[in-house]
Amino acid sequence: MKLKGMPNKSNFGSISLTVIWSAIISLTFLSCTGETNRPAEEQILAQIGDDVITVDEFRYNYEFGFAHLKKGKDRKRAYLEYMIKEKVLALEGYKLGLDKSKHVQTQEQKLLNELLVEALFEKEVKDKIKVTQAEIREAINKSKISFKLRYWMEPSLEEAIVVRDAMRQVGYAKVVGEILRNNPEIKIDPKKFETEYITYMEVEPELLDKIKDLPIGEISDPIESGGKYSIFQMLDIRRTALFESEYSSKATRFEQIIFHGKLQAEAKNYVTNFMTSKEVLTKGDAFGLLGKAIIEWQNLKKEEQGNFNVAVQSASEGQPAMKSLKDDMNQTFMVSNEGSLSIREFLDHFDVGSIETEDKSNKTFRDSLIDAVALSIRNYFLVKEAIARNLKQSTKVQNELKQWRDKWVYEETRRHFTGDIKLESEQVRDYFESHKERYKIRKNDQPTFSEFAVLAQRHAYKLKVDSVLNKQVENLKMSYRVRINYAVLDTITVTDFKKSRWATMQVYKLGTNRPAVAYVDPAWGY
Numbered sequence: 001m002k003l004k005g006m007p008n009k010s011n012f013g014s015i016s017l018t019v020i021w022s023a024i025i026s027l028t029f030l031s032c033t034g035e036t037n038r039p040a041e042e043q044i045l046a047q048i049g050d051d052v053i054t055v056d057e058f059r060y061n062y063e064f065g066f067a068h069l070k071k072g073k074d075r076k077r078a079y080l081e082y083m084i085k086e087k088v089l090a091l092e093g094y095k096l097g098l099d100k101s102k103h104v105q106t107q108e109q110k111l112l113n114e115l116l117v118e119a120l121f122e123k124e125v126k127d128k129i130k131v132t133q134a135e136i137r138e139a140i141n142k143s144k145i146s147f148k149l150r151y152w153m154e155p156s157l158e159e160a161i162v163v164r165d166a167m168r169q170v171g172y173a174k175v176v177g178e179i180l181r182n183n184p185e186i187k188i189d190p191k192k193f194e195t196e197y198i199t200y201m202e203v204e205p206e207l208l209d210k211i212k213d214l215p216i217g218e219i220s221d222p223i224e225s226g227g228k229y230s231i232f233q234m235l236d237i238r239r240t241a242l243f244e245s246e247y248s249s250k251a252t253r254f255e256q257i258i259f260h261g262k263l264q265a266e267a268k269n270y271v272t273n274f275m276t277s278k279e280v281l282t283k284g285d286a287f288g289l290l291g292k293a294i295i296e297w298q299n300l301k302k303e304e305q306g307n308f309n310v311a312v313q314s315a316s317e318g319q320p321a322m323k324s325l326k327d328d329m330n331q332t333f334m335v336s337n338e339g340s341l342s343i344r345e346f347l348d349h350f351d352v353g354s355i356e357t358e359d360k361s362n363k364t365f366r367d368s369l370i371d372a373v374a375l376s377i378r379n380y381f382l383v384k385e386a387i388a389r390n391l392k393q394s395t396k397v398q399n400e401l402k403q404w405r406d407k408w409v410y411e412e413t414r415r416h417f418t419g420d421i422k423l424e425s426e427q428v429r430d431y432f433e434s435h436k437e438r439y440k441i442r443k444n445d446q447p448t449f450s451e452f453a454v455l456a457q458r459h460a461y462k463l464k465v466d467s468v469l470n471k472q473v474e475n476l477k478m479s480y481r482v483r484i485n486y487a488v489l490d491t492i493t494v495t496d497f498k499k500s501r502w503a504t505m506q507v508y509k510l511g512t513n514r515p516a517v518a519y520v521d522p523a524w525g526y
Contacts, residue, residue, distance in 0.1 A: 063517075066504050088473050093416070111400075146198060147235075151230045278338060333345070421464055
């Protein structure tokens, strides 16, 4: 009964990805805003040159923006001023052609692919989901039942059966204790495999169907999930009273829960069916070359790594794994019933940053690489499908693409105007002497420059940057006229945290780790 599944040396081979499509559903289509058309005149909060800031754009930006940018008696107006500054600088950046920079173009293409996948899921999955009143009532009824259980996992069905039989003979606790005593290298607290009281909503539907009728105290048969096999024991079941008023008071919350449960299930089915039909197979030799090259690249010093593709293209004889990948770029990496991709073509779509482990010596790395490859191939086909359906022209896709493009162009413009700023040591010292009170921790402290030189350098530099940018913005406003509809601004309702004005709430897109909103640069307010 030795617990296995511990790290083994990586072994790269031919990989059929069909069986894992259902697990690769880190969806990107849950967004905070709905489909919007070109704003009507009354929706425009501010106009900057030929560009505008709409009420919705301001509201979402403000809600998820940093608290230190919302200051003074009129927090909304203060925050709007920062948004206007960024718009002015972005407009000048477009005029200077900074939207054509490699950084902006790369970021834009990556975002476009994400938005296309999101748009396809919305059209094919999200928009088709309906929740009935009968389903809401049934969910509320089920929520009054909770259960507590414990479980144990084994890497194979054969080992899980051995453990199950032993548990049925002498009990769960004795078997787990024996396993841990025989394997002292396994540092696991058995309590981690025991749940609190949970409801059906906290359990995957497929698993719930298999354990919901398990009698208290009994040991289940092994249940497969994610390539591992779990054995369950039901410890207790609780039922609480249901009041008629709960059907109305809890309806909205349970509608959302049901909707998102259906969303995950339908997305999983859609991805599985969509990708299975492609008959995708990766080539083992090419997969092995990629894996070894990534390991070699990750072993480089951080300052030497840079972009993975660039590192591979410049690989020398002293980097044999990356050099081998470079020399075999034309080798086929993936085949499907729609054609094939070479290693070179695949790398254009591969995100090496999606590999979630740096453990390069065992099965963990290989599994993470398989997931990353599967995710990249999945997105490649979904993007193709979205383009074929002309979803690139979707108003929502284009609006969000523009918001982020403006943000990146603003950042390029900021660097354009401040990249040459340098401070002499005497300037930093002068700043410190003029702001010495800032560095006092206690009232009677006498801070010295040597103690705070680095921090003073940072503060002095920031002050200089702000001075340069603010001067540029004021000059540029002569070219990009700013008009604000203060009457509209006064009607906008936003959330402010009264107990802690420094509280900030940020939301990220599921699966991409990208902020849901292109909020104001926090560097402005410090």
